[in-house]
Amino acid sequence: MAQAIQKLKTEGNDLFRGASHFEAAQKYTEAILVASQRPLWDSAQTAMEEMAVLMSNRSACLLELGHPTEAYWDTEVVTRLKRGWSKGHFRMGRALMGLGRCGQAALEFEIGSQLDPEARDMKVAVENVQQLI
Template sequence: MSALVDLQIHNDKVVCGQHKNEICSECHQSFVDINDLTRHLKATNGQVPPPGAVLPLRSQQIAKMREDGNVHFRAQRHQEAITAYTNAINIAFDRPLWEPTGVAREELAVLLCNRSAAYIARKEWVNAYVDAEGVIELKRPWSKGHFRLGKALLGMGRIEEAIEALKLGLEFDSDSAEIQKALNEALAALAEEDQ
């Protein structure tokens, strides 16, 4: 039998009644999910869309920010690109809970991949690596994620791991010239290291 939990509303959030925490380690309770749902429902002003509905305005905002990031990236304004992609990522992460998760997964995979490329251009290898890992988690068979991971690992000096990541990318897209080129660079770096 589960124990009763003392709840209260504090600063417009559900919290542990005894300790006033949204996440209470003493009571072993978390009210984050219910507070997120409440926040999303309040934003609809009582007009909750049917299950599976996607709010077009949010999708348009994300697409606009992604395109802004792409424009900055092509102009080699990499920090501005990172900012635009990050803003789009934050909006995608904040999709209402009733929307299909596949929409956010697809958006996030592309945005993280693009931001990883911008981090690579700035030689911010760890950030590029983290984003590439996120891409692979969201969309494993997409070769771009493995390419970004390989480039980040190569930049970090983890050559053997870079080779493995790039080889896996080629398994998903054997015709990719950019992955093959990066693999050749990594193999050359490994050969040079062994001398």
């Protein structure tokens, strides 16, 4: 199961890098479906980590496709599964910006910056959103 999930994730990553965002989102969705079938005796931590990364990647695709609402709901799950992961908060901030909710986006970017003070993309996002508020 882990190999199938990793294969789909890798295919999705390759498609995303090639700007085939719709096809990449499909691969991530397939991987999410496979990951959701993990048996109950598998490590919950592994399942949560896997699901958070896949949904975060799919949210990036959805943002590129102009679907901030769907991206936002994916990031809601991501930030609940991995509260201390700065990338989840970064993706949620981007989705909120896409929804025109810049104040909330700024809060998410701030959380992400606190979690990973070295993240350059987070610093840029904080600066950009501050200009919009």
